[in-house]
Amino acid sequence: MADSNSEVTFAIVEHYGVLATESSGWTKEFNLVSWNQREAKYDIRSWAPDKKKMRRGITLTGLECDTLKRLLNRHPLASSASNTSNGTPVQISQS
């Protein structure tokens, strides 16, 4: 994505679906998006109802999506992601 003071152009090449809808109307979506006329990438982020604003999200190549799909299919998902305890808390300061 271009630096924050320049213009960002995007084209939602393919809308695959909505993962969640907030009360504000914003939607977390899975799309294929071309940013700044570059090659389109898979894209997970939240969008304003009029698509004029979006939040930071993540882009994935086709291969990364493929790997993610296999991981999602392999691991049973807790519908309410619960803390299954084997992580050791790490402190980092973002100064």
Added chain:
Amino acid sequence: MADSNSEVTFAIVEHYGVLATESSGWTKEFNLVSWNQREAKYDIRSWAPDKKKMRRGITLTGLECDTLKRLLNRHPLASSASNTSNGTPVQISQS
């Protein structure tokens, strides 16, 4: 995530897998992460090799992950995400 001047604590509760590895050693990963001692959420982002730094990414609830899994399984993925043309470019300025 806390504002940028305060401390962020996290625990990688479950490491599901690596989606990509950069030449720098950074890895884009799918994990279950508890941020600031809150309930763990599914998490896709890039991490430094020593896990001391990470980039912005996206968190997903179990339900959102479930929906994403169904979308990924339903749509054939282009291994190299290619621009399939039906998006109309939109210009937004991030000033």
